[in-house]
Amino acid sequence: MRITCPYCGTRDLREFSYRGAASDLERPDAEAPPEEWHAYLHLRDNPAGVTRDLWYHEMGCASWLVVTRNTVTHEILACDLARDVALKAREAKR
Amino acid sequence: MAELIAKTPCAGLLPVRHGGLSLTECAPTAIHHLAAYRGAAQLGVALEKAHGLGWPAPGRSTGAASARALWFGPDQALLLGPMPVAALARHCALTDQSDGWAHVCLSGPGAEEVLARLVPVDLRAGAFPEGAVARTALFHMSALITRTGAESFEIFAFRSMARTLVHDVSEAMKSVVAQRG
Amino acid sequence: MRIDGAGLINRNKPVTFSFDGRSYQGFEGDTLASALLANGVRLMGRSFKYHRPRGVFTAGSEEPNALMTVGRGAAQTPNVRATVQEIYEGLEARSQNRWPSLSADLLSVNDLLSPFLGAGFYYKTFMWPRSFWEKLYEPVIRRAAGLGALSGAPDTARYDRAYAFCDLLVVGSGPSGLMAALTAARAGADVILCEEDSAFGGRLNSEAEEIDGAPARDWVQAVLAELDSLPNVRLMKRTTVTGAYDQGTYGALQRVALHMADPGDRPLETFWHIAAKACVLAAGALERPIAFPMNDRPGVMMASALRSYLHRFNVAPGKRVAVFGNNDGARQTAEDLRAAGVEVAALVDSRPEAELPVGFNAFKGAQVIHTKGYMGLKSITVSTGSREEVIEADCLAVSGGWNPTLHLTCHMGARPVWDETLAAFLPAEKSVPGMIPAGAAKGIFSTAGCLADGQRAAKEALKALGLKAKASDLPAASDAPYSVAPLWQVPGKGRAWLDFQNDVTVKDVKQAAQENFRSVEHMKRYTTQGMATDQGKNSNVGALAVLADATGRGIPETGTTTFRPPFAPVSIAAMGAGARGKGFAPERFTTSHAANIARGAPMIEAGLWYRPSYFPRPGDAGWQEACNREVGFVRNAVGVCDVSTLGKIDIQGPDAAAFLDFVYCNTFSTLKEGRVRYGLMLREDGHVMDDGTCARLGETHYLMTTTTAAAGQVMKHLEFVSQALRPELDVSFTSVTEHWAQFAVAGPKSRALLDSLLDAPVDESAFPFMGCGAVTVAGVPARLFRISFSGEHAYEIAVPARYGAALYGDLVARAEVLGGGAYGMEALNVLRIEKGFITHAEIHGRTTAFDIGMGRMVSARKDCIGKAASRREGLSGPEREQLVGLRPVLPEGRLPAGAHLFSENRPPTRENSEGYVTSTCFSPSLGHEIALGFLKNGPLRRGEVVKLVDHLRGVETLCTVCDPVFIDPDGGRMRG
DSSP states (O other), rough: OOOOOTTEEEEEGGGOOEEEEEEOOOOHHHHHHHHHHHHHHOOOOOSSSSSEEEEEEETTTOOOOEEEEETTTOOOEEEEHHHHHHHHHHHOOO | OOOOOOTTTTTTTOEEEEEEEEEOOOOOOOEEEEEEEEOHHHHHHHHHHHHHHOOOOTEEEEEEEEEEEEEEEEEEEEEEOOOOOOOGGGEEEEOTTTTTOOOOESSSSSHHHHTTTTOSOOOOOOTSTTTEEEEETTEEEEEEEEEEEEEEEEEEGGGGGHHHHHHHHHHHHHHHHHTOO | OBBSSSOOOOOEEEEEEEEEEEEEEETOBBBBBHHHHHOOOOOOEEOTTTOOEEEOOSSTTTTTSEEEEEEGGGOOOEEEETTOOBBTOOEEEOOOOOOSSSSBBBBGGGHHOOOOOTTTTHHHHHOOOHHHHHIIIIHHHHHSSSSOOOSSSOOOEEEEEEEEEEEEEEEEHHHHHHHHHHHHHHOOOOOOOSSSSSTTTGGGGOOOOOTTTTEEEHHHHHHHHHHHHHEEEEESEEEEEEEEEGEEEEEEEEEEEEEEETTTTSSSSSEEEEEEOOOOOEOOOEEEOOBBBBTTTHHHHEHHHHHHHHTSSBOOSSSSEEEEEBBHHHHHHHHHHHHTOOEEEEEEEETTTOOOOSSSSSEEEEEEEEEEESSSEEEEEEEEEEEEEEEEEEEEEOHHHEEEEOOGGGSSSOOOOOEEETTEEEEEETTTTTEOOGGGTOOOOOOOHHHHHHHHHHHHHHHHTOOOOOOOOOOOOOOOOOOOOOBBOOOSSSBBBBEEOOOHHHHHHHHHHHHHHHHHHHHHHHHHHOOTTTTTTTTHHHHHHHHHHHHOHHHHHHOEEEEOOSOOEEEEETTTOOGGGGSSSOOOOTTTTHHHHHTTTTEOOOOOOEEEEEOOOOTTTSSHHHHHHHHHHHHOOOEEOOTTTTTTEEETTTTTHHHHHHHHHHHOOOOOOOOEEEEEOOTTTEEEEEEEEEEEETTTTTEEEEOHHHHEEEEEEEEIIIIOTTTOOEEEEEEEEOTEEEEEEETTTTHHHHHHHHOEEEEEEEEOOOOOOOEEETTTEEEEEOOOOSSSSSSEEEEEEGGGGHHHHHHHHHHHHTTTEEHHHHHHHHHHHTTTTOOTTSSSOOOOOTTTTTTGGGGHHHHHHHHHHSTTTTSTTTTEEEEEEESSSSSOOOOOOTTTETTTTSOOOOGGGOEEEEEEEEETTTHEEEEEEEEEEEGGGGGGGGEETTTTTTTEEEEEEEOOOOOOOOHHHHOO
């Protein structure tokens, strides 16, 4: 597997480490109800198809990436900086 | 009063030579990590003014032997050579890393092939010309690699891993030399 | 028997080798198989289950029969395919799976029992009693059935792994592959050409073909010369592409020195990771056998293999050779044999309409229905339906048609597609992104067709790469059509073998169907067909056809099993190349390492770091004595310890304080400059991640310390929080662990030591307890922190790492003058347990801030990572196991870590456990063992006697629950 880091270009899988679903970016407010926190911490989708994961370019530039890929075809559809995704989500909230 | 004698990371480990290939420790030099605060543009200007160096694009370096800036990550660079002027700290987090790196030079015919046994990045001149920089893996270690010539590379790895760095690179050197011809 | 001819062997270079202790001679360029055949050796192995005598069956990596053990001792390699192994001077090969010898194998009694040993025999027979499964049945069965064995000695040979990159990877160098590589190379593409064989050319090396009116090999040499001259081409022979993976990644195994008598420093094999933008799969095709009765005699082989031996190795595998096939390959083989001067005993073509050349003992519409010759073929029986004839022959060449070598196209989940006309599976469209099958791998079997298709495939790849092919003509070559009449099984008396390596017959597959293992996946597992080292390369399609017939379905409806990587066996040593011994993982050494070794300290691993365990002195009774002494240094004088392994993260930026307030559960924005604070970091799920001190060096400048073990994890966490959760904060951080060498100077005389060392004495007002600041040592700028992990008046001093070794030596020497010295990890552990300081033994991932008595550190005034979750029900309260100290009721009582805690009057069963011990030591200060542990509602049970039980070590101790701080509970020594 090869992932295209927006900074470093396409790199071998072994430079990256996996974290989990990109829903980790959607941290609830501190005062959000427990159910919302429960969902954020523990509930995950397991799609046969397009999914968004967080990967860390650990042996590279240390960027956190949101990788959009298809679990059926193994195709990678997009690699975005988690920072950009998070900032965009913030703007959308406002 | 104490007296402190300095020791380099690869003291006693290098140089290593195999069939025209050599792995040597680079002369100690000041290494500073520059991490730009919001907006690297001002930092670039300041760096240019203070040290005559452009801000390196991703995967590239600027400058020449005595003063270089190596791309190190998003809005980050390593300044090699000069002691950074204090004014730079207005624009960036400035951290002395001079003693943090084992800094070695691999050169000679087949240097590319040696690194192809350790590094999962295309380091052939076409894809990785002189001055190109990669933060990547060197076998199990994190490393920063830059091409310094047609047959020479500079490698930075953690100081504490100097022995492993020398071990891994020299084993690959032996293998490449043995496979010649 | 060697014959005349212009093969690829070098008759000027004879090579001596041995097989089963007997010496033979071959030539450079020979494989073990061709050299043995040249010496008249037909018997080369015994089958897996029935121990049937077997001879070489193919001339390639798909060989099921001729598996041998090569080399001796540590270098012994089992299951080497004699068809792949090139001979070298002194090569030692031995046959396998036989005892006492290949020709007299006692376990061939299994063959006589074969009526009872069919598919499912083991499953049905060895069911009872259950207790015999692992102890008796399995070892006995495994012993009886098997392959070669490893020596058991560590393999000392070198192996390599390597990375390669290209625009176009061409797999296979037959006419399609060479044409593809040439077309792409001429267009300027960066090309890698991989060939499994030791010679480029594919079938062109093994056929009497012509290209452009000259022997095909001349064309091969011309193309190779051109490719070799181009800087954008990398030619890799002896390299099998073993797997196709995501995003154009391919695995390939190169046999670098397996053909050499003395590899020197060369690796035996290199495992390549190839990243290719495009790939032309020109892997050719594999000829398939026909399942006729007793088709497994030594001497029966594939027709294409026979032609390889004939043309490439100039070996006639028999004196009187019969040929049997269902396509024109049979006729071709007979003609080639005749041209080489070998007697053709019979030409048997199953097709009634076949056009057979004159001058042969030819049979149309006929089949071989039986063979004779236990240790080697003696005769075949040919039936035309109306009459039967026994024909003497010592070799039978068989061709059942061709199966495209499409394995790699299936590695990402695609299923091949059945083609009625070719009676073969073809690669599915777009089966692997970027991979273009060409030539025989795609079902095109004529040389002219392959040349054209190789060029077409290259053009297609070039287009995708944005390159343009240069105009060029195709060389002229034979365009003979391929016509095949499916023939899978021949009825008759006797066993008809499908899978030679795993001894699976037509009857076994039929039986599987009968017993309702109708799915091809079930049939495979029930019969073990296709599960040997050849992975069914010779038998899959045949077995499938038999299963389809037995279940009354067509082949497409029956489906295929899944081809998974690797295409051919890959030695684990090659995959794990370089990762043995010192290459297993990086080793991290502190600047004090040499000094610690010089002092005889046994080193222990802490993550990747090596740290001194203790410092032995002559006359010590053991480590405990050294440990006690070192604890004494710190408690009574001054001890020195290298703490450089702790993670140190430099944090700067206008929002540094806000950032730290968010990642630590306690507050850092209120910390004064020049002061240090203990910080606790939670995971988002409310459990403790790590702890350590954090110093404020300037208004926007902090220095965080992590534990040694969690340094990497914390760095990754900080990056995540900064980039993904709080991207609006302007803060940056970088690890300075490697830049600073840092030493603890601990004990009542630490101040005196530092005063003698530093350029200016320690200023008490600048360095109160938890103070920090800049100092100089011999003019070298250093950092001094007044922090303590021992409970004593203590400091940590940091200098740039280049001075680490010098400073450590100086510190230890000064400490010794003051009645102290260096202390190791054992003493460090005792010192911290006596003070109730936690490590990852306590914050092991399942404990909360509440559990370790730090619940109140989770600030109510701000949000932080883990705050919301730490308020969840169940993560605090009396039901939680909480940190306590434990001391034995009787002073000799032992408190082993890992033991569980029980109420004194309850039986020590799992469900009664109320807690456990995490850290334990002998406290020289108190004169007995002490421990830290977790106990339900622990802090409120101080003074209670509980029962500690270690079931593993058989220890039971009554102990008193106490405060985890055993020494100086109000901290006077640390602060004073």
